Amino acid sequence: MKDNGAGEPKFDPLSACSRCAACQSACPSWSATQLETRSPRGRVQLIRAFNDRRLADSKELSEALFTCLDCRACETACPNDIHPGQLSLHKRAELMPDGLPRRLRRILTNAPLLHAGMMEFGIGAMRILYQQTGLRHWLRSSGLLHSLPKLERLDRYLPEIPRKPARASLAELVPAAGVKKGVVGYFLGCAMNVLFPEAALSAVRVLSLLGYDVLTPRGIVCCGAPQMTMGEIDSAKEMARRNMRAYDEVEIIVTDCAACGAEMKGYANLLNEDQAVHFSAKVRDFAEFVEPFIDNAEILPGSYAWHAPCHLAHAQGICDPPKRILKQIAGEFLELTEEDRCCGSAGIYWLTNPQIADNALDRKLRFIRETSAETIVTSNPGCVLQLLAGKSDTDEWKVKYLSEVLEVAMQGRKVNSESTQESDLMLTNNK
Ligand code: SF4
Ligand code: SF4
Numbered sequence: 001m002k003d004n005g006a007g008e009p010k011f012d013p014l015s016a017c018s019r020c021a022a023c024q025s026a027c028p029s030w031s032a033t034q035l036e037t038r039s040p041r042g043r044v045q046l047i048r049a050f051n052d053r054r055l056a057d058s059k060e061l062s063e064a065l066f067t068c069l070d071c072r073a074c075e076t077a078c079p080n081d082i083h084p085g086q087l088s089l090h091k092r093a094e095l096m097p098d099g100l101p102r103r104l105r106r107i108l109t110n111a112p113l114l115h116a117g118m119m120e121f122g123i124g125a126m127r128i129l130y131q132q133t134g135l136r137h138w139l140r141s142s143g144l145l146h147s148l149p150k151l152e153r154l155d156r157y158l159p160e161i162p163r164k165p166a167r168a169s170l171a172e173l174v175p176a177a178g179v180k181k182g183v184v185g186y187f188l189g190c191a192m193n194v195l196f197p198e199a200a201l202s203a204v205r206v207l208s209l210l211g212y213d214v215l216t217p218r219g220i221v222c223c224g225a226p227q228m229t230m231g232e233i234d235s236a237k238e239m240a241r242r243n244m245r246a247y248d249e250v251e252i253i254v255t256d257c258a259a260c261g262a263e264m265k266g267y268a269n270l271l272n273e274d275q276a277v278h279f280s281a282k283v284r285d286f287a288e289f290v291e292p293f294i295d296n297a298e299i300l301p302g303s304y305a306w307h308a309p310c311h312l313a314h315a316q317g318i319c320d321p322p323k324r325i326l327k328q329i330a331g332e333f334l335e336l337t338e339e340d341r342c343c344g345s346a347g348i349y350w351l352t353n354p355q356i357a358d359n360a361l362d363r364k365l366r367f368i369r370e371t372s373a374e375t376i377v378t379s380n381p382g383c384v385l386q387l388l389a390g391k392s393d394t395d396e397w398k399v400k401y402l403s404e405v406l407e408v409a410m411q412g413r414k415v416n417s418e419s420t421q422e423s424d425l426m427l428t429n430n431k
Helices: 028-033 040-051 059-066 073-077 084-095 100-114 116-132 135-142 149-157 190-194 197-209 225-229 233-246 258-265 267-271 274-282 286-293 320-329 354-371 381-390 402-411
Strands: 182-187 212-215 253-255 283-285 300-306 330-334 375-378 398-401
Touching: 028 354, 040 059, 040 084, 059 084, 073 084, 100 116, 100 225, 100 233, 116 135, 116 190, 135 149, 149 381, 182 197, 182 258, 190 197, 190 381, 197 212, 197 286, 197 398, 197 402, 225 233, 225 258, 233 258, 233 267, 233 274, 253 258, 253 286, 258 267, 258 274, 258 283, 258 381, 267 274, 274 283, 283 286, 286 320, 286 402, 300 320, 300 354, 300 402, 320 330, 320 402, 354 381, 375 381, 375 402, 381 398, 398 402
Parallel strands: 182 212, 182 253, 253 283, 300 330, 300 375, 375 398
Antiparallel strands: none
């Protein structure tokens, strides 16, 4: 048994892995490459060889670990409770040299993740310079983007940036609508705030409609997931500690972002201290929390299918609650084949490993098209960006957050926009 102090799972995968390969077909990086070094089993064996000093640190080893999407599908598939995804994630930190480039990158990425205002400023500037000036339109219509593949890819993944972040419309305390049942904390993730504010506001409104005062502390910072992905475990720990302090007053913390929820439920393991265990036990995914209370929502017209984010289905083990909600409110609910298989988003994996990401996305899109569902519902910003990036001009389906469709069912409003658009609904600021 070993614990590297960074939350490495406390079992010995090095001897527990039976090499049965039950994890292999679940793994998107193996499916795309058919390489053992891109499979969960291969990664476990590489880590084992490295720890036993049979394998030196090398570019190949680093690539094997950094091509893991952290989708955790292998963890669901493994009969021996081994966590190849998490092991790869934690081992990355050890392998990266702590030189000047890494320190610079840490400073540059930590700043906006620790200060929401800085991220909002950067995204707002991008909206003005790239969208409003017409630069985006010109790059697209001139055909120039086709000769700049990286920029073309970035452009394809960048949604229409909303005019205002969620924080501009969201009071720190939103009162319960009607009879008050209690108080919950709401965790507003970075991407939800700046890219999908309307879905975030929908989540808060649903919680309020269900009778909860909703507290979104101003002191929250990024959940730490991006830093974990980059191997910056100390930064992720710092973010975890700040978020834990921000929610001292509440006993339940709800998040509508699957990646944030998985990360915060993992603080117990990351920090390995009583306060973190207590904090993680308070975290609830949006569907997990609201599902027992949905009883008088309207039936929505149209057909709906559920794409399960990896960090909900595999990292949190939450599979049925969102589907039960949809079955209750959807005019027609259609099963999506391989609903819990990774779409290939994985943070900025679509940029760093485009071939594997595209392979996963193509597989997902094939099944989405087969369902003929009009609306694909999910609950993770990375998945929404990935599905929108893959959507072609002939695809007629929309992508919506669960919070948005549920709010419509509860309020009787019309579903008529993509997730990136804004409404003028404002929440009451009673501060
Ligand atoms: S990680 Fe688990 S599923 Fe994969 S080969 Fe090892 S024991 Fe089998
Ligand atoms: S977390 Fe996903 S990508 Fe990584 S080894 Fe497991 S199945 Fe493969």
